[in-house]
Amino acid sequence: MSLRIASILLLVVGLVSAGVQPSQATVRTYYIAADEVVWNYAPSGEDLIAQKPLPPLLPLQLGWQYRKAIYRAYTDATFTHLKPRPASDAYLGIMGPVIHAVVGDTVVVVFKNNARFPLTVHAHGLFYTKSSEGAPYLDGIPASYKPGDGVPTGKTFTYTWQVPARAGPGPGDGSSVLWMYHSHSDEVRDVNTGPIGPIVVTAKGMARPDGTPKDVDREVFAMFAEYDESSSRYFPSNVADPQINPRHVKATGPFLFDDMLWTINGFVYGNMPMPTMHLGQHVRWYVLSTMSDFDFHSPHWHGQTVVSNGMRTDLLNLAPMSMVVADMTPDNPGMWLFHCHVNLHLAGGMEARYEVLK
């Protein structure tokens, strides 16, 4: 028994030492909370692309707004002041703050859980030890070493992630790659509950001081998500809440089709604020998807083309939890469609616009 404990301790020491790397590089600290909000998927109350009313509610659809938990950035560890999001980034919508890092950096996320359920922050792509994985399962490490696997309501936990070369661009990538972070205490329910955000890792020597790639003028993020509200942790309380469910619909989840929303950055039917860009800019689109059963998407840009993975195209293929980069140099001014070409998704409102200015 003591041998077993010793070997576990050794393993933990090993894990910790593996995670500690010589750091002459930057430590980037983010203060992120999971906050409860009433999220409105269509704040304008109409279909802004067709300029007509939203489609009638489906029989068991609660409405267009649901209580959710989302990641939001704060100015410091007191978590009293939200970090303001500039108007040009309003289109990010339901997504948490963009985390930027450069190969060689360390990312520290001070996480406060203001939601009523235990939540976590799990990063894709970056190097985390078991204590910063934020995902509970049997991996031979005692749960007591992994408090980040389920941060209780009101509590704070600090996740530390390294950014080795294997978290940065591969030989076929541009100057930066996309990852994501999301809650993983109960993965499928957590992702439908809301907390998710993008991570950008830029190659060493290719970054500005803020971590963005030097050769890119404008970064735009778009998340294609089928939000299954009936799989959200809040669904029972949403059904019971007359503000959310004014028709008193008797709905039970999970996988209730009527409460699945087809969204880009948490917006339907063109309700996403329009990201703008200028002619001739090097625009980098970071496109991601979530993990519901219909999360196979075909994002399509009108008006311009992109280069993704060395190929010229105007359409990407996303599987669940995809993270894809596409570069655009706009040459065609105007307001253009950006939507998913899967018929069911498009009909369900998975459409947005972007604007190219002179």
Next chain:
Amino acid sequence: MKAAAALGIACLALLVAFCEPAAARVRIHYIAADEVMWNYAPLRMNPIAGTPLPPLLPTQLGWTFQKAIYREYTDATFAHLVPVAPSERYHGMTGPTIHAEVGDTVVIVFRNRTRFPFDIAPSGVRSTPNPSAVLPGATRTFRWPISDADGPGVNDGSSLLYVYESDVNQRTSESAGLIGPLIVTRRGQARADGSPADVDREIVALFSVQDEFQNPFLSLNLASAAINPRHFSGREKTFENDNYIHTINGFAWGNMPTPTMRVGERVRWYLLSTMTPADGHAPTWSGQTVLSQGNRSDVVALVTPHAVADMVPDNPGVWLLVCTLNIHLLNGMEARYKVVK
């Protein structure tokens, strides 16, 4: 002087060894389609969550089914199975790995030891004779010449993946369990066994929704009191859905033995998929990243039957390999892999 000469000769020998195109090999495999009782969850629990298996769905037969899988034998007598090393047991129901270098010819002596007609047909590679049904009990030899056009393309690494399957009726054959990997290595980049010389460890993972309703053994499974203790007729409304089993290498709910690799090894993951309407997978790793087609990622879109991803593990521990599609993950399409120092 003598030493210098010896060194020169040694260098020359090395040069010759590296420059001379390897002689094309004929690689013979004795492969049978065998009937087996397959248990998708032999641990009778979920070792990832540390919980019992979920309760059987209302009309689910169970976790054990009669199936047919490809197995490799030592010779044409088909008397002795080629032993599976403990480190390879995670391959589960996935057929034996067949390696070839471009220029080689793979010879498959195929015996059908099941009660249904099956064959063995490679995707992407020519077969002579053309694959066609091999009757129960019969043996037939197929030759798969591996041409340059079958080898890795400019964007591929040193090897690529095809699948072999029975194409007598692909859907029912896949649901029986008949599928395996064919790995083709670029000319001049293979070891003697055909595996790529620049890879330290190859891992095979078959992501499959096994559709037991389409399994040709269905009526036998229904008739067996051991397999069908609740005596379903198979005509229940929910029967088809309840008997989709969500598997990696034929294991559900983390029951796959854990493949182990070392920090710093060059690991190549070969990801296969069956192609039932319920398939279409997003294999995702925690703990490490991979390179696939030159792109850094931790997920591969497995919407075609095969994909390759390279990993150099740098993070020791036990980590997840799952399909992140919610329906698949919630139904047990999850496994673990282990990285040791």
